Amino acid sequence: MRQPAGRSARRSGGERKPREERWAELIEVATQVFYEKGYDGASLQDIADRLGMLKGSLYYYIQSKEDLLFDVISSVHKDGLAVIRARAGVEGPPLFRLRSVIVGHVEHTCRNLVPTAVFLHELSALPLERRVEVLGSEHAYQGVFRDLIESAQQAGDVRSDLDPRLAALSVLGSTNWVYRWFRPGGSFTPEQIGAELAELTIRGIATEQGLGTV
């Protein structure tokens, strides 16, 4: 996460809250406002109003509305990527790790519905340079899925006629889509959804040999 502007400056106001807490609150409110009104429809005034701050005071933390969007988007992306990279990096057959990556990704999405929606809907509002900074030039997220599918294919665990890029995009679609329909307390828990989407994916791509590894 980028440091808020002025983080090291002396506080001039009469606020009681530590700056880090104020910053976290600002990001949380900005996420909600971008979600409700869309990035273009949201103003710094809206965000200041909801925080009970003067709009001018926001410039103590940020230089522009775009800085807020960048932070919302890069935080949720970075956190999710850390989850799936950790699960992809353990010991074990690639399809076994792919199952764990899918479950972890679905659980992360279910726990972060609003920031995920802002990420997916508003990424294009960032200038190209900052988009690349978030995603990585190789689309890091997609790469984790594709690399596991490729490894499994090389081991004979995934059908040889399958294109690992298409398969990765299919899994990403199926799992990311959860942000649109998951409701806490609804018919399915994040764990159930993760397990079922992993099962569907693995049966879709695996050879007989591969099914024996998971």
Next chain:
Amino acid sequence: MRQPAGRSARRSGGERKPREERWAELIEVATQVFYEKGYDGASLQDIADRLGMLKGSLYYYIQSKEDLLFDVISSVHKDGLAVIRARAGVEGPPLFRLRSVIVGHVEHTCRNLVPTAVFLHELSALPLERRVEVLGSEHAYQGVFRDLIESAQQAGDVRSDLDPRLAALSVLGSTNWVYRWFRPGGSFTPEQIGAELAELTIRGIATEQGLGTV
């Protein structure tokens, strides 16, 4: 599609184009502006400017910006639904029809990337009543997929431990997601994508018996 307001009134301006053509052009431009600026960030002034019209002249066709969004969204939804319903309604085993539905849905999405993005990103900007009017109270789109999967399950062609609702949401995610990554002239044609996503789905859900039907 709703009739534009004033469609039956006498034309008062000096326009050369027939009203239907003007209306189609208005919807096309509105779709593009909503896509680029987001619904909340887009104004009727933006749309009028791009059409080379006075903003006031738009009220000859619509009563509000919301009317335009409703038309963009309901048109692409209605067209796509007609495509998949036609394919779901033919003769044949349910998994055979599901394959055709998936291919048709992917091709429709690839041919309608911009309206699909507006539909998926801006649906929530419509009041609940109009959202229900678009989707149907039972989420008609999802229902086509779920019904086919249920029929296949009853015939023993789909695993009995699978929840048809979850499976339908998984397919919808995998296929809808195409709107985010498909590029005309890129590595894959809509036909290739449709065929591969259908194959992944069917292998993911089918029994041995079911695989024999497709």
